[in-house]
Amino acid sequence: MRIKVINPNSTASMTAVIAAAARAAASHGTEIVAATAPCGPVSIEGHYDEAVSVIGLLEEIRSGERDGCDGYVVACFGDPGLLAAREAARGPVLGIAEAAMHAASFLATGFSVVTTLGRTRVIAEHLVRSYGMEHHCRRVRATDLAVLELDDPASDARAKILDACRRALDEDGSGAIVLGCAGMADLAADLQGELGVPVIDGVGIAVRFVEALCGLGLGTSKRGDLAFPIRKPFAGALADLAWRD
Amino acid sequence: MRIKVINPNSTASMTAVIAAAARAAASHGTEIVAATAPCGPVSIEGHYDEAVSVIGLLEEIRSGERDGCDGYVVACFGDPGLLAAREAARGPVLGIAEAAMHAASFLATGFSVVTTLGRTRVIAEHLVRSYGMEHHCRRVRATDLAVLELDDPASDARAKILDACRRALDEDGSGAIVLGCAGMADLAADLQGELGVPVIDGVGIAVRFVEALCGLGLGTSKRGDLAFPIRKPFAGALADLAWRD
Amino acid sequence: MRIKVINPNSTASMTAVIAAAARAAASHGTEIVAATAPCGPVSIEGHYDEAVSVIGLLEEIRSGERDGCDGYVVACFGDPGLLAAREAARGPVLGIAEAAMHAASFLATGFSVVTTLGRTRVIAEHLVRSYGMEHHCRRVRATDLAVLELDDPASDARAKILDACRRALDEDGSGAIVLGCAGMADLAADLQGELGVPVIDGVGIAVRFVEALCGLGLGTSKRGDLAFPIRKPFAGALADLAWRD
Amino acid sequence: MRIKVINPNSTASMTAVIAAAARAAASHGTEIVAATAPCGPVSIEGHYDEAVSVIGLLEEIRSGERDGCDGYVVACFGDPGLLAAREAARGPVLGIAEAAMHAASFLATGFSVVTTLGRTRVIAEHLVRSYGMEHHCRRVRATDLAVLELDDPASDARAKILDACRRALDEDGSGAIVLGCAGMADLAADLQGELGVPVIDGVGIAVRFVEALCGLGLGTSKRGDLAFPIRKPFAGALADLAWRD
Amino acid sequence: MRIKVINPNSTASMTAVIAAAARAAASHGTEIVAATAPCGPVSIEGHYDEAVSVIGLLEEIRSGERDGCDGYVVACFGDPGLLAAREAARGPVLGIAEAAMHAASFLATGFSVVTTLGRTRVIAEHLVRSYGMEHHCRRVRATDLAVLELDDPASDARAKILDACRRALDEDGSGAIVLGCAGMADLAADLQGELGVPVIDGVGIAVRFVEALCGLGLGTSKRGDLAFPIRKPFAGALADLAWRD
Amino acid sequence: MRIKVINPNSTASMTAVIAAAARAAASHGTEIVAATAPCGPVSIEGHYDEAVSVIGLLEEIRSGERDGCDGYVVACFGDPGLLAAREAARGPVLGIAEAAMHAASFLATGFSVVTTLGRTRVIAEHLVRSYGMEHHCRRVRATDLAVLELDDPASDARAKILDACRRALDEDGSGAIVLGCAGMADLAADLQGELGVPVIDGVGIAVRFVEALCGLGLGTSKRGDLAFPIRKPFAGALADLAWRD
Structure with a gap:
């Protein structure tokens, strides 16, 4: 099982702390893929930081889907972009x-x-x-x-x-x-x-809960508001975030 | 009084509808500045679209602040990024x-x-x-x-x-x-x-409520979680969104 | 636009304070009609005072309707009789x-x-x-x-x-x-x-919000429980309060 | 024990129905005093009717206090003026x-x-x-x-x-x-x-609950917002409702 | 009228205090039957004590039904087993x-x-x-x-x-x-x-409220989830608690 | 890791279904101990059945503690006795x-x-x-x-x-x-x-969540209302349920 743990801020040293906690918590046989948001604030300390951090999070979810990740952990206590991330993922996505x-x-x-x-x-x-x-x-x-x-x-x-x-x-x-x-x-x-x-x-327990859900074949519901995003063009600098099935 | 009405999706024809409604609603003496998000989805129909649309919204809020806008209307019914926008603005920001x-x-x-x-x-x-x-x-x-x-x-x-x-x-x-x-x-x-x-x-009444608040000298509270964002670096493609006073 | 601001207590000096605040807040072109409850307590400091004050309030709403007022402000922080006042008014009625x-x-x-x-x-x-x-x-x-x-x-x-x-x-x-x-x-x-x-x-912002609603042609809903009162006799000293269309 | 059952509308035939129900419900030894509001609407079918009916209710509570009533029932399903009535009464007041x-x-x-x-x-x-x-x-x-x-x-x-x-x-x-x-x-x-x-x-059970409370020496709390009203002048037609200890 | 007041703990001296309060509160003509739980904890000071105490309570409700009790009071402030007791009783059951x-x-x-x-x-x-x-x-x-x-x-x-x-x-x-x-x-x-x-x-007022309900012919609803329990076998030491109509 | 899955009803064939689901869900290395309540109703279909079933549940929790179980699942959808069971257990207890x-x-x-x-x-x-x-x-x-x-x-x-x-x-x-x-x-x-x-x-996911908690060294809080029960005598047929450390 491959679980991607995403640090939505852009500070790699914090990702290292998170990744260590995730790996210490994970069961035998679980691969932890740790990622740092490629863009956005170095720490998330408010609504503004949080809103911007979601872009990097969504990019990491999307690359995770391409890489065959089974589930995701959003490793910031504000759980930024949680429902957006769920739309983009087949497996479970948990906030810490x-x-x-x-x-x-x-x-x-x-x-x-x-x-x-x-x-x-x-x-x-x-x-x-x-x-x-x-x-x-x-x-x-x-x-x-x-x-x-x-x-x-x-x-x-x-x-x-x-x-x-x-x-x-x-x-x-x-x-x-x-x-x-x-x-x-x-x-x-x-x-x-x-x-x-x-x-x-939250990092450790989120990893474990994602394992629990994946282990039983449970993923994000693709019926209703968490279905994959509707295909449509995105303009400008964020055009790459447009959904393609 | 200058009120900026921001369409967080990137479809200019919808901005035209919104701008017309805003101008029809505005009081004599209010200048309506209508803006289309420079990046992001052409329509907002889910959590994912909404999360991405916030970037364009925040860019428009920030340029609005530089241009001396007195207040803002977020013209999408999901009120995306409302609290983040409030952090970035001195005047009132209302969702429709x-x-x-x-x-x-x-x-x-x-x-x-x-x-x-x-x-x-x-x-x-x-x-x-x-x-x-x-x-x-x-x-x-x-x-x-x-x-x-x-x-x-x-x-x-x-x-x-x-x-x-x-x-x-x-x-x-x-x-x-x-x-x-x-x-x-x-x-x-x-x-x-x-x-x-x-x-x-919501467009018309939001314009009017922003007028009401501005007219009485009332803006977003800058004490607590809606204070201006903390200054810090932002990485990568979104570096320009980093807060500078 | 004519907005009636009603002080539900019977102290004229307090009405003067309220009227001044209302006029200071009102937009150019808005006429503020200030009224003191013709009967009832000199100040409203409890459920009992409040209940009695509603009679004077309703009398003032009704005379306001006859005088062509476009909207109303109930200028006591307990918002006494708000829903009753709404039944009796065509335009918006706001509590402070x-x-x-x-x-x-x-x-x-x-x-x-x-x-x-x-x-x-x-x-x-x-x-x-x-x-x-x-x-x-x-x-x-x-x-x-x-x-x-x-x-x-x-x-x-x-x-x-x-x-x-x-x-x-x-x-x-x-x-x-x-x-x-x-x-x-x-x-x-x-x-x-x-x-x-x-x-x-509350006085200033209520005046402004009433202006906002009236300016957009929005009044109290006359469908359902805020429809005009049902015509029926009222007995005794309050017979004059009986509803007549 | 003397319990006053007050019909807040002014229709005596409805008071008769209420009084019969109250007497059928009352325990041996309880005296039911039935009263019709001396003023106000003949039936209560909205917020406006209800607000006006409170005056007659309060008058009956006050005469009840003078007459040594031990408790009260407000016999209209909207429980109009309940907290105001409690301020004015020493014993318990229940709405139906x-x-x-x-x-x-x-x-x-x-x-x-x-x-x-x-x-x-x-x-x-x-x-x-x-x-x-x-x-x-x-x-x-x-x-x-x-x-x-x-x-x-x-x-x-x-x-x-x-x-x-x-x-x-x-x-x-x-x-x-x-x-x-x-x-x-x-x-x-x-x-x-x-x-x-x-x-x-509600009439029957309210009578019984008032009996229950009075029987145990329990009345309305006179500490805090249900204490007797503050003494102060009342203006105009409602001057007689001013509180005097 | 016969009201059974059940102390769900097994301490008889506490039942004596409760019984005295119940009798002092009861109306003339009400017979108070006081019972001590025949099994379970000597005092109820937690979820565990409470859960175990319910068995003795239910036994007392069932013997009360056989003895023609009209209503019941559960005389422990946690109101243990209240809904279970209601299923087993025809008359009202109140927790203190x-x-x-x-x-x-x-x-x-x-x-x-x-x-x-x-x-x-x-x-x-x-x-x-x-x-x-x-x-x-x-x-x-x-x-x-x-x-x-x-x-x-x-x-x-x-x-x-x-x-x-x-x-x-x-x-x-x-x-x-x-x-x-x-x-x-x-x-x-x-x-x-x-x-x-x-x-x-709670003991006194619960007795009075049970009197009030019984006096008006009101008992526990036997439609829906408070209907008598479904007949079925119970195994082991608790076989006697199996429901028989 | 040893997880005890307790069927609070006394029907062994249902325990077999539950045990099979628990074993299918459990991770490699988890031992599932399945137990049927030794006393109480053959099925749980109401408040009364549920209240009685708690005794067998608590007995199984206590024997589980003696047998070194690491965590527990209460396998009835009403989650009967959940907080009582938690008081009696050192490890986590989850309801389905x-x-x-x-x-x-x-x-x-x-x-x-x-x-x-x-x-x-x-x-x-x-x-x-x-x-x-x-x-x-x-x-x-x-x-x-x-x-x-x-x-x-x-x-x-x-x-x-x-x-x-x-x-x-x-x-x-x-x-x-x-x-x-x-x-x-x-x-x-x-x-x-x-x-x-x-x-x-619920059976499968509860097993997995208990594994998750135990795997991280997390058990029931022993501070506050979920601390072990207070030592005290229990009377009569349930004397054996008295708490001894």
């Missing part, structure tokens, strides 16, 4: 926020999300509603960390995240933690050990 | 679905949306929830018309739309109709005359 | 809470309401739900000011309101402020200057 | 829609409301949401009967209501029926016999 | 959380629940949603008291509960208190006297 | 309705559930709300098949289910089907082939 929140709801009656900048909190809150997680997600907590600080060993990122996790358990009454950024993938096991509750990194 | 649904809720306790293809119905239903219109919008009705058929005088588009409107009044118990495509802008007055209930074209 | 909350949702993903007494907070919270604003309105904040204190230059009303606004931005994470009382109409511009975020007075 | 819907939720996982004119259906639907009954109320069904037809032995009211009830059981999958008009109070037992499911008249 | 929350919504626009251990708070929050009380219940407050401490005169249970009630009024803005454990039944009157707001014990 | 609905939401924006008797539809609808699937689940469709008919080759079960699936696609606009009974597990692949959309059997 989606996978992590659903998994958390299997393990605890209440969870908290610990994310980066305050301005991305609204994005996470919108996802909570889209996924029907209002009654499971007790709170989205921002740490005021920039995404690329997570990559920087000199930053106090880990300490800030641990502190936010502890407050989530104490103040929100949550029973599990969802890590709200793909760049936190390498922290999950360590934090889980320290906190004694499930700490869920 | 947003404006039309809110206006309908001022005029009737229940309304129906009449839209084009069945696969865009899901997009409209998602907007209904985003805008808190679940209790006002009784139903989204698809007519199985392609967007570009609306432009074709030989099609039976008008008859199909009228039929869907009548069923909305009778079967849904709605008191008003929201037209679910920018390409229907020229039909509103005529349908309203025939049906005897408010028929709302 | 309704107009302000919808406008705020166009400008920010989250807003707070700053209102007067704690006991009116429940009324505002009910409106938040009626208008589908649960996901946009982060909090309704009371200031423990009586409505008529707003009129009193010796009171510390402005300081208390400013403090509540600042806490809304900091603690609620809101991007815009909705002023929760018609008597605060004169404070909006000043507070907006100080806070640097949109501060929305 | 409220009592009937809550009772239905105790007896079945889904119920339907069978009401009169289509235009009152929206009012009932708003109450369903206010009372948190969205998941219990499967549908509000209108019969296109005018309220006063219920009083007319020559009308086919009973047959139309029975037909709507049968369709509610078959098409909505409901397990209980709520009668949506005080004027249907005399039909409940008969319909229940015929249909074999609980058929709930 | 259900009865108390509905009653509170009749008396105040917002209430708080004061319960025992933190881990039962989630159970109460799930009931709030099942009963549609999200907009009335402002908060569920745990006191960290074990259920059986309530029975112990040496504990500081009363002081802790009173403190939680006061905070509910001040911090939650609630107008009424719902006591969140059957073992608190004897505290209601005393707390109400001290706090000056309605304090609702 | 839960797993199937979440999976469906990954593959389509709307799905329908096709289940057995009409009276179980209410149970499925309650689960839809518990899991936050209101916006994804378009409809729960009953086929009026008894659970044990699914086992009977002479019944027309398959034809009825296929017909309900087709109507779900056409009338509900769904893009995927969730099979609403563990006894349908053997039909999924065949129906998917015929319908051309994802058809999801």
